[in-house]
Amino acid sequence: MSGRIRAAGAVVLRERNGSHEVLLVHRQAYDDWTLPKGKAIPDELRPATAVREVREETGVLIELGMRLKSIKYRVGKGSLKTVDYWRASPVAQYFHPPDREVDETRWVDVEEARTLLTYDDEFPLVAEALGLPATTPLLLVRHGKAMLRKHWSGNDQSRRLAGRGRRQAVELIPLLEAYGVSRLVSSPAVRCFETLEPYRDYKGLQTETIDLLTEEEGTRDPDGVVACVKRLAASLGQPTALCGHRPVLPAMHQGLGLKPRPMVVSEVTVIHRDRKGKNVGVEVHKPTA
Template sequence: MAAVKPVRAAGGVVWRPSGSGIEVCLVHRPRYDDWSLPKGKLDPGEHPLTAAVREVAEEADVRAVPQVRLPPVHYAMRDGTPKVVQFWSMRANGAGGFQPETEVDNVRWLPVEQALRLVSYEHDVRVLHDFAALPPVTAVLGLVRHAHAGKRGTWSGPDTARPLEAAGWAEARALAGLLAPIRPVRLLSAAPRRCVQTLQPLAELLDERIEVDSAFDEPLPGQDAEENVLAAAGRLLELALDATSAAVCSQGKVIPGALARLAASGLPARSADRNGRSGASAPPRSADDYRTGKGSGWLLAFAGGRLVAVDRLVGTDRRAAEPG
């Protein structure tokens, strides 16, 4: 007998400043007379991150910025069907998006301690505890590797001018959908054409310009690769210290080392494994653990100058890891 596929859902622990602390958002569903975190089922083909942002907007009337992916929740629904819910911590960034056909009839903002007492389910209690254990996130960056640009051997011009292929443009559009929710105010790219083009759908979506920054370039022949890694890590740290939300496109020989350098500066609160699953707290890892396929990347959360969470972003199912 085939195993029943779990229902996939996503949601958020949405927070906002309040007095000397913060408040989180809970929603009430009259059908079940329960209080829970805003969440909902994924639409066909929808990425959990975009689903989480959408569901929070529709149920709680909150435009929210995702920050850190929390451990997933697994439980059985009332009819016994298994369900898995992926949550993100999210900073409230305005109102809007409420859909009257949702099951929600009331929204409350409460300190975490009060929310823990009000929620109706133990799995929401666990999620709130995971959220409360996070340090205050001050900046979120999206770091991606350029999308597919065809084979070097079939391109007659300079490698820096090699453009995206059709599949690469599809990957770039998928990445734009994942990066837009963090509301980047700066878009930075390595100099090669394929890197700039990878951010182009996002730039058009947000009506932002792309800044070319050679700090994210791969080393040229004869250059010390470690210098490029240090330059990229330094620029990412500068962006984080400015409390800037940004999207950055770099290259495969730069990203792993830069992330390993940043992770080594502090203990990540939570890291994603190679399959994109969040795990418990883990010590910094080697650059090999941050290898990044073309058309994919990472969501980085910082507390001041410390990298506290690294979560993989994959816009499509392609997970290639070729150099270049």
């Protein structure tokens, strides 16, 4: 019986002397040159897979930009393999000795990539990545699963995450890291604060809080929320995660120039904004926890 295989990778670009170079890998088992990629592990979100696989195959730590097209093909006994790709930039490079899977990594210029890549469906991804603008991501996060109101005796703003919500918060660590999030903004409600807390502690960051984003304030003044989030997006200078509540999310969507839509607990919408502040790409990532 055939199954489905999910994998992810990246077109990693760097600038050298005014032109781009692309990161490729050589796999000795297949004697091919390809973009770095690999299979997802159970319950791993695909952006995290892309970052992990590039690091494991090349020693290069990356941050993701915009999503690219996916590639699908049959492997083995007819299993359908889907590989999701992102445009990415290197942020660090560590020594990676040759191993049984990848025996050589190489930065090449675009024309050499065109010649060297073994598979015809991979160079179009390089061309797609080169045609995309530089962007800064803003990640809109709905807080994780909270304890039920009927089981909470304190005031609602102090209501905490349930066990599932705490697991979801931990799951956010590799997702936020994949986009290089370095600024955290949240409602001061405990369930929002706790959703970002594991990533905050992992990265040694501070969480900025905005009272207007609480459920109580935000539902009373949705226009104020729209204006507040617009200002935040307009001043976006670094990858940012913004955490809020279900009743306030429609106004937050509007402030980000998006059509309001439902989000499940701990769901993340990634908005890619270009240097002019225009939304040029949107992704949605739902939790597995």
